[in-house]
Amino acid sequence: MIVEIGHFAVWLALGLAVLQSFAPLLGTWKQQQSWINLARPLAKVQFLLVSLSLVALGWAFYNNDFSVTYVANHSNSDLPWGYRLSAIWGGHEGSLLLWIWMLAAWGAAVALLSRTVPASMVAKVLAVMGMIAVGFLSFMLFTSNPFARMLPWFPIDGADLNPLLQDPGLVVHPPMLYMGYVGFSVAFAFAVAGLISGRLDPAWARWARPWTTVAWAFLTVGIALGSWWAYYELGWGGWWFWDPVENASFMPWLSGTALLHSLAVTEKRNLFRAWTVLLAILTFSLSLLGTFLVRSGVLTSVHAFANDPARGTFILIFLAVVAGGSLLLFAMRAPLLQNKAGFKLLSRETFLLGNNLLLLTATFVVLMGTLFPLIGDAMDLRISISGPYFNAFFVPLTLMLMAILVPGVLANWKRHRWAALKAPLIWATVGGVITGFLASLWPEPTSFVGTLAMIMVMYVVIGHLYDWYKKATAFRQGIWRGSRRLQRSYYGMILAHCGLALVVAGITMVTHHEIERDVRMVPGDTVSVGGFDFTFEDVKPRKGPNYDAMRGTFLVEKNGRKVTYMYPEKRNYRVAQQVMTQVALRPGLIFDLYVALGEELDMPGAWAVRVYYKPGVRWLWLGALIMAIGGLLAAMDKRYRKPMPIEKQEQVA
Amino acid sequence: MRASIWLIPVVLFFGLAALLYASLGRDTETLPSALINKPVPAFELPELLDHQTTYTQDIFKGRWSLLNVWGSWCPTCYVEHPYFMQLASQGIDIVGVNYKDNKAKAEKYLMDLGNPYSEIIVDNAGDFALDLGVYGAPETYLVNPDGVILVRHAGELDAQVWAEKFLPLLPNEMDATVVPAAAAPMP
Numbered sequence: 001m002i003v004e005i006g007h008f009a010v011w012l013a014l015g016l017a018v019l020q021s022f023a024p025l026l027g028t029w030k031q032q033q034s035w036i037n038l039a040r041p042l043a044k045v046q047f048l049l050v051s052l053s054l055v056a057l058g059w060a061f062y063n064n065d066f067s068v069t070y071v072a073n074h075s076n077s078d079l080p081w082g083y084r085l086s087a088i089w090g091g092h093e094g095s096l097l098l099w100i101w102m103l104a105a106w107g108a109a110v111a112l113l114s115r116t117v118p119a120s121m122v123a124k125v126l127a128v129m130g131m132i133a134v135g136f137l138s139f140m141l142f143t144s145n146p147f148a149r150m151l152p153w154f155p156i157d158g159a160d161l162n163p164l165l166q167d168p169g170l171v172v173h174p175p176m177l178y179m180g181y182v183g184f185s186v187a188f189a190f191a192v193a194g195l196i197s198g199r200l201d202p203a204w205a206r207w208a209r210p211w212t213t214v215a216w217a218f219l220t221v222g223i224a225l226g227s228w229w230a231y232y233e234l235g236w237g238g239w240w241f242w243d244p245v246e247n248a249s250f251m252p253w254l255s256g257t258a259l260l261h262s263l264a265v266t267e268k269r270n271l272f273r274a275w276t277v278l279l280a281i282l283t284f285s286l287s288l289l290g291t292f293l294v295r296s297g298v299l300t301s302v303h304a305f306a307n308d309p310a311r312g313t314f315i316l317i318f319l320a321v322v323a324g325g326s327l328l329l330f331a332m333r334a335p336l337l338q339n340k341a342g343f344k345l346l347s348r349e350t351f352l353l354g355n356n357l358l359l360l361t362a363t364f365v366v367l368m369g370t371l372f373p374l375i376g377d378a379m380d381l382r383i384s385i386s387g388p389y390f391n392a393f394f395v396p397l398t399l400m401l402m403a404i405l406v407p408g409v410l411a412n413w414k415r416h417r418w419a420a421l422k423a424p425l426i427w428a429t430v431g432g433v434i435t436g437f438l439a440s441l442w443p444e445p446t447s448f449v450g451t452l453a454m455i456m457v458m459y460v461v462i463g464h465l466y467d468w469y470k471k472a473t474a475f476r477q478g479i480w481r482g483s484r485r486l487q488r489s490y491y492g493m494i495l496a497h498c499g500l501a502l503v504v505a506g507i508t509m510v511t512h513h514e515i516e517r518d519v520r521m522v523p524g525d526t527v528s529v530g531g532f533d534f535t536f537e538d539v540k541p542r543k544g545p546n547y548d549a550m551r552g553t554f555l556v557e558k559n560g561r562k563v564t565y566m567y568p569e570k571r572n573y574r575v576a577q578q579v580m581t582q583v584a585l586r587p588g589l590i591f592d593l594y595v596a597l598g599e600e601l602d603m604p605g606a607w608a609v610r611v612y613y614k615p616g617v618r619w620l621w622l623g624a625l626i627m628a629i630g631g632l633l634a635a636m637d638k639r640y641r642k643p644m645p646i647e648k649q650e651q652v653a
Numbered sequence: 654m655r656a657s658i659w660l661i662p663v664v665l666f667f668g669l670a671a672l673l674y675a676s677l678g679r680d681t682e683t684l685p686s687a688l689i690n691k692p693v694p695a696f697e698l699p700e701l702l703d704h705q706t707t708y709t710q711d712i713f714k715g716r717w718s719l720l721n722v723w724g725s726w727c728p729t730c731y732v733e734h735p736y737f738m739q740l741a742s743q744g745i746d747i748v749g750v751n752y753k754d755n756k757a758k759a760e761k762y763l764m765d766l767g768n769p770y771s772e773i774i775v776d777n778a779g780d781f782a783l784d785l786g787v788y789g790a791p792e793t794y795l796v797n798p799d800g801v802i803l804v805r806h807a808g809e810l811d812a813q814v815w816a817e818k819f820l821p822l823l824p825n826e827m828d829a830t831v832v833p834a835a836a837a838p839m840p
Contacts, residue, residue, distance in 0.1 A: 234728070241728055278662060285666070292673065312677045320670050327666055331659040371669075374676045387726065518761035579735070598765035608765045 003068055006056020007147035010097075013049040013104070014137040016042055020130030024123035028197075036119055039126040040111040046133065047108035050101045057088055057097060057146055067154040070094055070146040076160035076575050078546035086171040087161045092295060092311075093146035095174060099291075100136050102175070102182040103129065110186060110211070116641065117207045124193035125186070132185050135318045143311050160546065160575035169229035177222030177249055181287040183215020184256055188284035191277045192326050195333045200277060205267035208280070210635040212263060213492075216256045217631030223249050224624035232583050237516065237594055237612050239620060242390045247370040248290030251363050255283045258359035260631075261352050269413055271349060274337040275356070277330060285323035286363070291315055293370065344415035351408030358401045365393040395449060398504060402456040405497060406463030424466050432459025439505075443615065446512040453508040460501040464494050492634025495626055502623030509616025520601055521609045530613030532593060533557045534566075539597075539607065547571040549582070552597045552607065556586065568597040568609075589622075591615040692800050693720070694784035701751050701759055701773035708774055713800040717823060718746040720794040720802075721770070721810075722782060724754040725762035727790040733809045734766050740815070741769035749773040752782050752790050795819050 020042040027035025057070075061084045066072040074090045089095040107129045114122050140146070164170075190208035194200040226246065231239045240246065259279040265272045292315040343349040368375075369389055406428050410421055436455030440446050446454075471490070472482035517529050521536040528534075537553040549569040556563040569582035586593040591614060598608030693710045700706040713720070721737065723730040741747055749770035751759050754777070776782050785794070786805075795804040803822050806814055 234731075243728065274659075281662075316670065316673055316677065319673075320667075323666050324663065324670070327663040331663055334659040371672070374672055518764065520764065599767060601764075610761075610765070 002056050002059050003065065003147055003149070006053035006059075007145075009049040009053040009056070010100075010137060010141060010147070013046050013053070013100075014134065014141065016046050016049070017130045017133040017137055020046065021127050021134055022130075023127075024130075025127040025196075028120045028123050033119075036123040039119075039123040043104075043107040043111040043126050043129070046130075047104040050097075050104040053147075054088070054097060054101045057094060058085055061085060061087055064158070066156070066158050067149050067151055068146075069148050069150045072150060072155050072158045074158070074161050076158040076546060078575070079158075079161055079166070080545055082171070083161055083166050087165075089174045090161045090165050093140065093144040095178075096136070096140045096144055097146055098175065099178050099182060100133065100140060102178050103133055103136060103185060106183055106186050106211075106215075107133070110189075114207065121193060121197065121199070121204075121207070124196055125189045128189035128192045129185060132189070132322070135322070139311075139314050139318065143314055157575075160573065163547070163571070163573040163578050163580045164233060166573075167229065167233050169225055169233065173222060173225040173229055175222075176218055176225055180215050180217075180219020180222050180256075181249070181252060181290065183211065183218055184252060184280075184284045184287050186211040186215065187256075187259065187280045188322075188326070191280035192329065195277060195326070195329050198333065198336065200266075200273045200337060202267050202270050205263050205276065206640065209260075209263045209267055210637075210640045212256065212259055212280075213631045213635040216253070216260055217628040217635070219249065219253050219256060220624050220628040220631065223253060224621045224628075228621050231617070232585055232594075237514075237583075237596075237610070237614065239510070239617065242369065242387050244370050245290075245294050247366050248293050251366050251370075252283050252286040252290065254359050254363040254366065255279060255286055258356045258363070259283050261355050261359075265349055265352050269343070269349060271343065272353075272356075274330075274334045277334075277337070279356075281323065281326045281330060282363075285319065285326075286367075288315065288319045288322060292319055343413070346411065346418055346421070347415045348408055348411040348413050351404050351411060354404045355401065355408060358397055358404075362394065362397050365390065365397070395453075399452060399456055402460050402501070402504065405460055405500075409464060409467050409493070409497070424463070424470070428459050428463035428466060431462040432456065435462070440508075443513055446508075450508050450512040453504055457501045457505045457508070461498055464497055468494055487637055487639070489634040489637035489639075492630045492632070492637070494630070495633060496630030499623045499626030499628075499630055502619050502626060504623075506616045506619030506621075506623055509619065510614055513615045514617075515613040517611045518598075519609055519611065520606055522603070522606045527609070527611055529611045530591065530593075530615075531558060532563065532613070534595065534611050536607070536609065539600075539605075542569070544571065546575065547573045547580075550597070550600075552584075552595075552609075554584065554595050556593060566593070566595045568595045570597045587618060589618060592617050689802060689805065691802060693794075693796055693802060694781070696774070696776075696781040696784070698774045698776055698781060701749075701756065701775050704775075708772060710800060712748065712772060713796045715798050716746055717798060718748050718771075718796050719819075720748050720750060720785075720796055722750045722752045722785070722787050722790050722792040724752045724790045725758040726754065727752075729809050730762075730791045731766070733791055733811065734769070736811055736815075737769040738767050741771075746771045748796075750782065750785075751775050752787065753777060753779050795822060 020039065023035050023042075024039035027033070027038070059065075060068045060071050061075055062081060064071070064075065064077045064084075066075075070091060070093050071087075074087045074094070075084050079087070087094070089098040107126060110122065110125060110129070114125075117125075187208055190204070190211065194204045194208075223246075226249065227239045230241065231237065259276065259282075262272050262276040262279050266276045292312065295311050295315060407421060407425060410424050432455050436458035437451060439458060440451040440454040445451075468483070468486075469479070471486055472479050475482040475485055477485070515530050517527060519525075519527050521527065523536055523538050526533050526535045533556070535555040535557070537555055539550050539552045542549045542551045549571045551567055551569045554566040554568070556566055564586055566584035566586060568584040571580045571582055572578075573580065581596050581598075584595045592612075594610075594612035594614055596610040596612075598610060600607055693713050695710050697707055697709050700708060719740070723734075737747060747770050749772070751773055754775075756775070759773075774781065779787075785792075791807075791809065793806045793810045794802050796802055804818055806818060
């Protein structure tokens, strides 16, 4: 019964979404205030209805209602209840419901929080979001209904959740990722609303900016969580595989990052307007493309969903309507968006333009790499694409991005005198070369590219510290009081940029200094990795709730003194009959120790064991987290909550 | 600026959409390989576990065999590996092509997961794979005793693919080798 209520709520939500997608729009056209005013309550009620259906599906999982096909396929009565709930998004249908719920949540948030935005603008934004909701709700209801029942003959027990997904990282990874993906729909809705009303000015950019930043922050965390999960759950110690599904989330992140920076120019200088709108459309379209690639079965991937061309056709048509329609609207309106103001070659605008070009190049590189199997098919080409292709582009692109980052932060809007920029740039460069070179010597000297990367990291950090010092002391009130007068968005930027530096430092460290030993061990054997001695003590069977495990015990010592015990496992999931490696990790800020149990070898008691020493690997995810915190801080800046002031140039951005 | 310039994004997008549409229902499993019903291309490459030994296309003659392109860098290879272990234990000859890999990592992969291959051809440069038309690992081919390729499968090989694509082409005496699934199929 509860499941049927949830099912009904989704249909009701679809009806309301249809109303939401045209009534407010018609209202702004016909000047009917009452229709315009419908937008906010509709968005809120829609959110409540979708929440109700999500709870209903959760209820079915919690109560092991295996007459629901989706529950039967993705859960089991032995599954711990926490994973039963996260199994809601463990498959295609339920993850689509989660996606829709988040869309509704963003819609309700726009309805609640956009008090400083004119009602006619909010009405248009919510109407566009309503259209997107119509698309996704009908996609779910017509092709992938999670509420469908298997009656009258339903299984006594479920097929269990894929063991790879039975993990705390996977409980939070999809929601974070979807928050980001779906959040870009707000930026997109603002762009389309701006195109419809012909209003794409600094005020418009100021309304759209915090939403974009928050969505970007969620996507950043989501991608980092996915990478973290792959690192410890897949059991071979890598943190990024250039898998189509990873690329699907990385593309909107790259173009979303470009959008953030382009929005800054539009807000502050009323420039790059057409470009900003185009980026907003592109970013959300890439989110949809990601959905298409993952759910249509055109690409093979480890974590793609079940293949179904009918679903693929639906998303493709939807993508064509959303992206094609908005791009046509853009083509009609863009000629009106000619820039009025100009800027000199040496100005912040130039550096941000460079940032955008580099990020878009990177997006294009990933897009080509991901779609290559399809293009190759169409042209009968035979080239395979893997890590080396991406690395060949990403290393230079990232280093160039970091090189222009510092002058971009130091330079003023509109124009800058070279003489004023020269001194700080030289200082940052000299400081970066010295400290970066020293940093690259630890724990041992590294290659040219590794050294260059560390130099860039230190150059970015020093450049930002310098800029902060300059701006904090500019008030002439001492550095403490001055630093408190700087805006949140400024600190957000500093944090995000230093987070990027930390990510690059982590990638450099782990790529150049990791030690991987794969050895055959019998109990009593000791292997030495990264200065630590790992003694294999024994392997014992252990019974988990829905799996049987063989659990190894390793004593870790340094210079004869005990550091810790580590317990890697080999698990056999009873229902899915799938063997999984449960890695033992000793995480640390400086380095991780990583022990994985391979297969038992032909000689009884002998095991293949993987022992890794991974310096700096945590910085990668920590850096991403700092970037996200920076984004959230910037989105909380006071000026977004003030009613739209008369245009005022700000000295500090 | 002329108005037509602003139409470029739309045109580009519909080009992409056409490509995606053409790819829908694209069988990521059977591929229209130019080599179906043609002999395995000529090669002369060393064995992974013993670099003194060199193989040519003649190793495919005189027996039914599978040719599996793999690499320790390939995530899906880890997924399908247990099924190959099962096939090997049923007496099916599997010739591995270790594609663009590093010797140490490939050996570690086999040590960790077991070795289902009767022979392992090392193709570091990827020349043989290029001749085969491989565009990514894993890919698996069925080769008859004349050394002629009958089936090509790109992506993970599992019990279902085996039953549908490979088994029907095998001669009768091997029909008994219905290898059960590694994972229970969905109800």
